[in-house]
Amino acid sequence: MTNGKYAVEHHKYSQRLTELEKRSAAAKQRQEGKKSPKAHIGNKIRGIKVKRYVSNGERVLKLVILFSLILLLMFYIISPYSKVKDIKINGNHDLTRTQVEKKTTVYPGRFIWGVYLNRHKIAQQAKQNSPQIKDVTIKVIGPQSLKLTVKENALLGTAVMNNDTYAVLANGKLQRTKTADNGIAYKRFDGHREALATTAAQLGKLKPAVRNGISSVNYQPTKNYPDRIIIYMRDGNTVYADLNTVGDKLAYYPAIAASMKDKGVIDLQVGAYSYGYGSKDK
Known part of the structure; x- marks a missing residue:
């Protein structure tokens, strides 16, 4: 229990x-x-x-x-490492490298950043300094390297006015020079600078192949044709033209000259027709 x-x-x-x-x-x-x-x-x-x-x-x-x-x-x-050491120049034909550097004021030793920041102003000044410079672009291609690409107003030839020799440019501007080149010889424009500028600007429109075929241009106005110019071609033909329209009409010169049987005159003042030297059908 x-x-x-x-x-x-x-x-x-x-x-x-x-x-x-x-x-x-x-x-x-x-x-x-x-x-x-x-x-x-x-x-x-x-x-x-x-x-x-x-x-x-x-x-x-x-x-x-x-x-x-x-x-x-x-x-x-x-630092000195920001100074221009190497400059590459492209596009120049009539202008030398030294002339481009002088007119643009871009040369070795300048601070590269100063050139780049003022590149547009430099381009404007270059065009003012040289009528031959149509435009110039500046690019930085290295820490100490620049590239200048130049567009030129082509050098067409020379003219003598008032005993001064002028280089005639494709934009119609004149630039004093001491030497005459082998381009177009502009004659009888003495005292007619505006007519010369207009003629040059018109011929500047032409392709080099046509323009290089011109030997000389004479200013010979008449009562009926106050703006007449006579163009002597290197192939032996003579062209009568109006200085205000010659740039457009002379572009057809190769085709007209090819259709001619003999050397002669091509009249582009009013319309366009041609005839041989000594021909009675004028």
């Missing part, structure tokens, strides 16, 4: 102890559950701090690089 009672009490004690262990484990689990969000927040804060450090580092690095580049640029600007 006593043993049975003792067994019952022992069983109850075991159950109570088991229940207490379960409660303790549950309480511990609840405590761990409460601590886990805090740990998560802490990890998140640490991650934010790391990202902030990385972002600040990148920002500082960018500023360092930027200021370094600015310092290098400033050093380059004031």
Whole structure:
């Protein structure tokens, strides 16, 4: 009897102890559950701090690089390494390299950045300094190298007026010269500078193949044709033309000359017709 009672009490004690262990484990689990969000927040804060450090580092690095580049640029600007050392010139035919450098004022020793920043002004001044320069473009092709591309007003020939010799350009402008070339000889324009300029501008429209076939141009106005010019061709033909329209009409000269049986006169003053020398049908 006593043993049975003792067994019952022992069983109850075991159950109570088991229940207490379960409660303790549950309480511990609840405590761990409460601590886990805090740990998560802490990890998140640490991650934010790391990202902030990385972002600040990148920002500082960018500023360092930027200021370094600015310092290098400033050093380059004031150093001899920014001076022009090599100049390549393209497009010049009548003008020499030395003449291009002189008229553009672009020469070795100038600061390359100064030339580039003022390139448009330099081009304008070059055209004013030399009527032969139609245009010039300036490009930087290296730390100390420039490329000048020149467009010229073609040199058509020479004219003597008032004992002065002038180079006649394709744009109609005149430029004093000391030597006569082998181009077109403009004659009898003395005192008629405007007529010469108009004639030259008209002939400047022609293709070189036609223009190079002209030996000389004489200004010979008449009462009926006050703007008449007489053109002597190198192939032996003579052309009568109006100085205001000769550039357009003389473009057809090759075809007209090819249709002629003998050398003669081509009249382009009014319309276009031709006849041989000595022909009565004039």
